[in-house]
Amino acid sequence: MTENLVDILGSPLIQRAILASVLCGASCSVLSVFVVLMKMPLIGVSMSHAAFAGAVFAMLLGINPVSGGFIMCLITAGVLGPLSDRTDMAPENILGIMFSFLMGLAFLGMGILTRTKAGAFNLMWGSLLSLSGPDIAILVFVTSLLVLFVLFFFKEIRLVLFNRRLAAATGLPEKAIYYTVLFLTGAVVSSNLTTVGGLLIFALLVQPGATALQLTYNLKHFFVISTASGIGACLSGLTLSYIFDVPSGSAVVLMATAIFAAAYIFSPKRNATKLKEREHE
Amino acid sequence: MNRHVIEFEGITVRKGNNLLLDNISLSVSSTEFVGIIGPNGAGKTTLLNVIAGFEQFSGTLSLFGHQESRKRDRQTRLRIGYVPQLFQIDPAFPILASEAVVTGSIGRLGLFRSPGREEMERAMRLMEMMRMAHLADRPLGQLSGGERQKVSLARAILQQPDILLMDEPTANLDIAVQKEVLDLICEIHTRQDLTLLLVTHDVTMLPAAMRRAVLLDNGKKIYDGDIDTAMSSETLSRLFQYPLETFDRNGKRFVSYD
Numbered sequence: 001m002t003e004n005l006v007d008i009l010g011s012p013l014i015q016r017a018i019l020a021s022v023l024c025g026a027s028c029s030v031l032s033v034f035v036v037l038m039k040m041p042l043i044g045v046s047m048s049h050a051a052f053a054g055a056v057f058a059m060l061l062g063i064n065p066v067s068g069g070f071i072m073c074l075i076t077a078g079v080l081g082p083l084s085d086r087t088d089m090a091p092e093n094i095l096g097i098m099f100s101f102l103m104g105l106a107f108l109g110m111g112i113l114t115r116t117k118a119g120a121f122n123l124m125w126g127s128l129l130s131l132s133g134p135d136i137a138i139l140v141f142v143t144s145l146l147v148l149f150v151l152f153f154f155k156e157i158r159l160v161l162f163n164r165r166l167a168a169a170t171g172l173p174e175k176a177i178y179y180t181v182l183f184l185t186g187a188v189v190s191s192n193l194t195t196v197g198g199l200l201i202f203a204l205l206v207q208p209g210a211t212a213l214q215l216t217y218n219l220k221h222f223f224v225i226s227t228a229s230g231i232g233a234c235l236s237g238l239t240l241s242y243i244f245d246v247p248s249g250s251a252v253v254l255m256a257t258a259i260f261a262a263a264y265i266f267s268p269k270r271n272a273t274k275l276k277e278r279e280h281e
Numbered sequence: 282m283n284r285h286v287i288e289f290e291g292i293t294v295r296k297g298n299n300l301l302l303d304n305i306s307l308s309v310s311s312t313e314f315v316g317i318i319g320p321n322g323a324g325k326t327t328l329l330n331v332i333a334g335f336e337q338f339s340g341t342l343s344l345f346g347h348q349e350s351r352k353r354d355r356q357t358r359l360r361i362g363y364v365p366q367l368f369q370i371d372p373a374f375p376i377l378a379s380e381a382v383v384t385g386s387i388g389r390l391g392l393f394r395s396p397g398r399e400e401m402e403r404a405m406r407l408m409e410m411m412r413m414a415h416l417a418d419r420p421l422g423q424l425s426g427g428e429r430q431k432v433s434l435a436r437a438i439l440q441q442p443d444i445l446l447m448d449e450p451t452a453n454l455d456i457a458v459q460k461e462v463l464d465l466i467c468e469i470h471t472r473q474d475l476t477l478l479l480v481t482h483d484v485t486m487l488p489a490a491m492r493r494a495v496l497l498d499n500g501k502k503i504y505d506g507d508i509d510t511a512m513s514s515e516t517l518s519r520l521f522q523y524p525l526e527t528f529d530r531n532g533k534r535f536v537s538y539d
Binding site: 037152153154155156158159162163165166168169170171172212213214216217218219221222269 | 333334335355356358359361362363365368370371373374375376377380381384385387388390392393395396420436440
């Protein structure tokens, strides 16, 4: 049994899958803190569909799907940023329109794509088990960029997450920070098209942050818990997918949901609030 | 020396076809406490937003003797503190009251420097002075509206501004808490030698230290001067388009309505 496990872990394919799981979990869950605390899950959905649509069209044109996804994410961020700052349109409506437009675009691309349709389907749900060397290198680069951003600008990020207007009033470059978050969302989503895919990634952009929200009032711990739960979901999902021979992306998303459910049920913050309410009754 | 720290000359703000501020001219001297008063939609918040750098405008705006556009340099921004209206915050949001106060210091620290023990101690001293030290370790989202507004005030003061802009700081608070927050604002005005601009539509609850009123209606300035003269039945009834009575008791002016 132990020898069997050593053999499995010694396989380069599995080692690469484990590395991919850690990178996918880390990048998505650090970003998830922004998605949850800035209340922008719809931006996450729009970005993931933008990446998917861009990747499908890149396949049509015969170029690298990750590059296509990233370019489309940048365009979407460039449109979404100024539009969501406008006061004459409800942000939910703008995002709803963008989301459905990008989904339509993606399916149009799928319809036109006469060959390698299987490749396009893979971009929908990805695979942690079949990542190439360049895919891993891109993930390492994007994850490092995101982590460095958080480490270097933690105090600015705290205020922007709390209230963008106050951040601007305090003299912080809040717009630059907001647009960097949008840019990094594009980079994380497009580089993870190969790991969990354009449709399932949305779960990893929300659930790790939502899990941390149940457990801590400390922003530093929030990043740590979110990252740990994201990596945990990816590694446990990968293990289940290997054991039961099911798609890895789905297994990861289901594990992320299970971790969130456990955090919600045993949330010390929620339980403390309930206790307080009972005392007031 | 009482030089002008804020000067408006013909400031106009348009949004589409709407004229939010119409040719406003105004000068505010250092350490003045000015009330910007008017009904909803009068342009009060827009006026504050022009000073804070949140709004595009035409006309000439001078701050601290320098002509400014919407874009500001960091130094000018740092000299202007901003207390917004009470805003909703998720009770689970990961920030403690003391951490929220400390965010007031980060503009002055600049990039790549984190608030350290010195900033934390300054924040704690300020919270003690504002009689809210006991809130320091409580999650901000779990404080009452009045407590959150006090934290907001402390955050703005920690920024060490020369001008403090307050946008309806007592809106949605009950009467006792409104009085407490307004007394605190008067105390801050005296202790910190700040120039204060406070936007409000509530003429029944004005801070005692506010000596000057600028009345706005439909984007136009209709009065600028001594607050006692502004608080006349005739002026207020015309401004709010509702019969308001004023009366004096114990040397103070009160406003009442049916």
